[in-house]
Amino acid sequence: MDSALQTHVEALAAAIEADRSAFDAIRPPADPSSLDALLDRQRTVRGRNSFLPFMGTGRGWGPFVENLDGSVKLDMVTGIGVHAFGHGDPELLRVAIEAAAGDTLMQGNLQCNQEAVEFVETLLGEARTGDSALEHVFPCCSGAVANETALKICMQKRGGAPRVLAFEHCFAGRTTTMSQIGDSAGAREGIALNLPVDYLPWHDATDPAGSLDRTLAALREAIRRWPGQHACIVLEPVQGEGGFAPAPVEFLRPVLETARASDIPIWFDEVQTFGRTQTMFRQTWTGLESLVDVVTVGKLSQVCAAIYTADMNPRPGLLSGTFIGSTAGFRVGRRIIERLRDGGYYGTQGKIESFHGHFLELAGELMREHPAAFPQVEGRGGPIELAGGCGGMMRLTPFGGDKARIIELVRGCFDAGVILFFCGHGPVHLRMLPPVGVLEKGHLDTAMRVIGDCIGAMEAAS
Ligand SMILES: Cc1ncc(COP(=O)(O)O)c(C=O)c1O
Structure with a gap:
């Protein structure tokens, strides 16, 4: 790329980066009205409700993403496993700006x-x-x-x-x-x-x-x-x-x-x-x-x-x-x-394996704190593991794998600032596809603390 163009790319990327680096923690909504209005429009054109009340503003940083109501969410699903480096990654942003300077989209x-x-x-x-x-x-x-x-x-x-x-x-x-x-x-x-x-x-x-x-x-x-x-x-x-x-x-x-x-x-x-x-x-x-x-x-x-x-x-x-x-x-x-x-992500000593290990430790703590929310689920040959998956595919099985309760939990966690999803046909599991490229163990700590709080709230309400 010619150097004059490169200078503009750098300036643009730096300006965008400065605007976004403030999105570094969960934040509650500021004003739900514009989100509600846009979700209504989306419902009309789509003919159905979206599963979560989310409409990104296009601004985010690492695993954090801004919703149109001004809230900032910790994104542990990343568009069902798409955004490996989360949101607004500075280097990928530069590459995308360079790509935009190409002759065709x-x-x-x-x-x-x-x-x-x-x-x-x-x-x-x-x-x-x-x-x-x-x-x-x-x-x-x-x-x-x-x-x-x-x-x-x-x-x-x-x-x-x-x-x-x-x-x-x-x-x-x-x-x-x-x-x-x-x-x-x-x-x-x-x-x-x-x-x-x-x-x-x-x-x-x-x-x-x-x-x-x-x-x-x-x-x-x-x-x-x-x-x-x-x-x-x-x-x-x-x-x-x-x-x-x-x-x-x-x-x-x-x-x-x-x-x-x-x-x-x-x-x-x-x-x-x-x-x-x-x-x-x-x-x-x-x-x-x-x-x-x-x-x-x-x-x-x-x-x-x-x-x-x-x-x-x-x-x-x-x-x-x-x-x-x-x-x-x-x-x-x-x-x-x-x-x-x-980037040191793979292998038995790689980051992805260590994230999974940390997730399993946190899941163990969660189950000890909320034993009633984690009843045994029987497989053909005995009880299944209530936390599992593989690498950056993480699952947790509270409430005996009951779909309705797990969806309630996903919605509760969303309101509390963490984006999650579910998988499985019965038992159903809480599911995470975190942005492994930018993940830190502290993000998993936050996600699991919010999940624990929401499980606690559901237990108290039932
Ligand atoms: C294993 C597998 N195959 C295929 C697909 C379909 O991919 P897409 O949704 O991009 O068409 C998915 C999507 O979730 C998947 O998980």
């Missing part, structure tokens, strides 16, 4: 600029660990489209095989096809069902041996019943919407090797796990890279993508589309990957 399949290639190469550099054969990348604008891409690649490779193997409680996005793969009744309602999905039980941490036996039996039965008919087996290495449930290598290896023995392509959906666990790609943590044919990513990468081996490379005509991403998405996404890669 959007980039496409027919014509793109160099940053698209640089993003894709950086992403691929992180995907190719161990004996991974991943080689090509198709960037796109949503996790669901990345998943559609993966499915099309697998189907073509298998000569139009019509069936999919997936896991109970999985989530894959909201296109008509992905709604059929995702294991949620509401998402299938009113959809013409044209994709047969054979569901396998996911790993059950309360009964690991029995769980593996049941899954292998179901997989062998599906392969016996429909030989050569499966386009792929798709899995989230840590289930996201299904309840922040990781599966260990001891479970994944035999299951995936069984699929591989029948030439069924293996697709890791890392749209939610990407960047958030002990390794940037969860497939790296499993050490099963040689078995992986396709990986999809999204959310904190800013640009979504399907990554696949040379052997899966589809014939011309299968993949395209007008947009592949925005100029700022490519540039900021690349910096996010580089900063996560170089």
Whole structure:
């Protein structure tokens, strides 16, 4: 970039930074009227209420974000796992301003600029660990489209095989096809069902041996019943919407090797796990890279993508589309990957692992303070852990996993200044996807103190 332009970029970024660095703590609302008016307008155009009374002003700092009523919230959900470096990160802001000085806002399949290639190469550099054969990348604008891409690649490779193997409680996005793969009744309602999905039980941490036996039996039965008919087996290495449930290598290896023995392509959906666990790609943590044919990513990468081996490379005509991403998405996404890669986040001594450890300690304290709010929840082989997840995917299971009470808690915490969400199909869990890039243990302390206060208030009221 020419130096005169660079000077303006620096000045603009510095001015924005000065304006935002005041957002460094939770603040109560100043004036709810403008928020209420805008939420009303949103309700009218959307045809429904938004889940939380939130409408960002566009100002925020680190994990803190300003709501239109003047309140400042501690954001522990980050747009469902998108803002890894929180709000108003000074360096990402500079990169985005530079991107805005580019000639176009959007980039496409027919014509793109160099940053698209640089993003894709950086992403691929992180995907190719161990004996991974991943080689090509198709960037796109949503996790669901990345998943559609993966499915099309697998189907073509298998000569139009019509069936999919997936896991109970999985989530894959909201296109008509992905709604059929995702294991949620509401998402299938009113959809013409044209994709047969054979569901396998996911790993059950309360009964690991029995769980593996049941899954292998179901997989062998599906392969016996429909030989050569499966386009792929798709899995989230840590289930996201299904309840922040990781599966260990001891479970994944035999299951995936069984699929591989029948030439069924293996697709890791890392749209939610990407960047958030002990390794940037969860497939790296499993050490099963040689078995992986396709990986999809999204959310904190800013640009979504399907990554696949040379052997899966589809014939011309299968993949395209007008947009592949925005100029700022490519540039900021690349910096996010580089900063996560170089910033000491991964590995057993990495920041992400230590945040998770701290979260579990705080959860233990919370359960000791509020024992009545944490009754046992029975899994198939015994009680489940009431705090869990993996890395920057954190879950807590108060009130026996009762959905209505957990939603009440999410709303109470929002009013008290902490943005949270929920996951799981029963039990339901309180869910955090914090901004791991800028998180400090003190932010977790604050979030858990607010959760504790709100649990206390709910207990007192009942
Ligand atoms: C595992 C997984 N796959 C796919 C998707 C769909 O991504 P998007 O909402 O960007 O279409 C999600 C979104 O939550 C997800 O968690």
